[in-house]
Amino acid sequence: MEWFKKKKETNSEKKVKIPEGLWVKCDNCKEIIYKKEIENNLKVCPKCEYHFRIVARERINQLVDEGSFREIDSNLVTTDPLKFEDTKPYKIRIQENIKAHQINDAFIYGTASIYKRQVVIGVMDFSFMGGSMGSVVGEKIARAAELSLKERLPLVTVSASGGARMQEGMFSLMQMAKVSASVARLKEAGILYISILADPTFGGVTASFAMLGDVIIAEPKSLIGFAGPRVIEQTIKQQLPPDFQRAEFLLEHGMIDMIVERKLLKETIYKIIQYLMPLQSPY
């Protein structure tokens, strides 16, 4: 499930951090576009509608009422249970990521309001080790779900991840079961859970909380799947069909409820919450 990650990690640097300068080349249509124009357009290419990858804080700013986000548990960090070391120790890798991205792991959550409606919102950050899910991400998702349950607030998550984090081994794998069990409890309690899938969402994240939303929404053209496309290609030794694992492909196969453009995301979430879980029952 992890093969996909490495390649995309390097890509993401490029995509998330639009290079310095006034002009940017769109990854998709290759048009040269005035940077401000993309930024004012929620990081969507005005020429081809390509949705650039965005970091977690930017995503939250786009989805919630200004100034309403109260972050919780921002100070959780991994303890590196495997003492994992590859080309460099995992501990160092984490330190570098914390420094580079000003975030302690690949997920932030808290309470916020969406058009004045209170929610618990959690967002993955793909720039932090490919948005991979280890102990910290798993713990925060579980806590977010538990807070939703306790306060009876709808839960909204935005995923962007290569999958389970290899460097924490079985601790990471078990987070899949942990977070799935946590969101399961929302279903039993009648609390709405909306899962938004951004580019890319794979592996242990898709195979746990991300696909367990009562309502699942994807951004246009996002790559979403269980196994990464390269692993599949190597296994079946065939070329993959065009648009394979794109949001449009998932919609066609009945795996998601809808594809929503970034600029309509906030109001779509609001509408679904208001209709499914109104503050006062109309009946």
Added chain:
Amino acid sequence: MPYYLDFEKPIEDIENKIRGLKDSSGEEARGKELRQLEKKAKDTIERIYLNLTPWQKSQIARHPERPYTLDYINLILKDFVEFHGDRRFGDDPSIVGGIGLLDDKSVMVIGHQKGRGTKERIYRNFGQPHPEGYRKALRLMKLAERFKIPVITFIDTPGAYPGIGAEERGQAEAIATNLMEMSLLKTPIVSIVIGEGGSGGALALSVADRLCMLEHSTYSVISPEGCAAILWKKSGGLSVDDFSMAANSLKLTAQDLKSFGIIDDIIPEPLGGAHRDPELTAERIKEYIKTTLEHLMKKDVTGLVEDRYRKLRGIGAFKEIS
């Protein structure tokens, strides 16, 4: 001829001599030499098997003669009635499931199934399930829940199958749904890793009240080969040393996972691994299941499900910083 792994070469040499001796000389003359050789074989197996590296364990976990789910089912259950199909799309032979008697009590047994021999291996898709396999498994678990029968699962898969059809039919959704539903299942679940615990595809059958592993089985977020390929991308390809190093780093052995508190118990294997004595291994698994169920079946269902959640909820390695 039995199958020997690379590091079992010294055992192979001695056992070849034993076989040669048995075929040749007269009864009297060979008696003493045979006993000596058998003793030597035992010592050699002991020496090798008491000092296995994680990579060697990974190989034993995938040993082609290692007993598979249906072998244990046949050895442990008095009778087995297999059920098929997910009632949605198809029947996946890489997961088997059904009911049978454990002594005099009904149990639902579900497990990954690998094949022996080329034809069956392909038929079982090398133990790599499609979504239908996971959906069949869940259907059978819900059936067990309704009739208050405990669920036993055997884990033995390289992973969920990465293919076009699997993606089209929602491999991720199937696994996620199993994780969620198993966490809520109102009947005891006991999971035993008998061979290879391959990532999400293994986890989708192992959200349990008791998770245990056979002594030489492995359970990992990614295979050592997959891990090595990501970490040490080399132009010249990967070597056994790379796989060894990855296997070490991943902490995928039963012993490591027990020390982390990720699994509850380890079932000791006969000397030289489960494949050298499937009957004895099955006997120990059976004893483990019986003892564990005796305890779990006494719990009230609410407490059972709550304890299962608490157990999962407690897994994680993090701290707060100021």
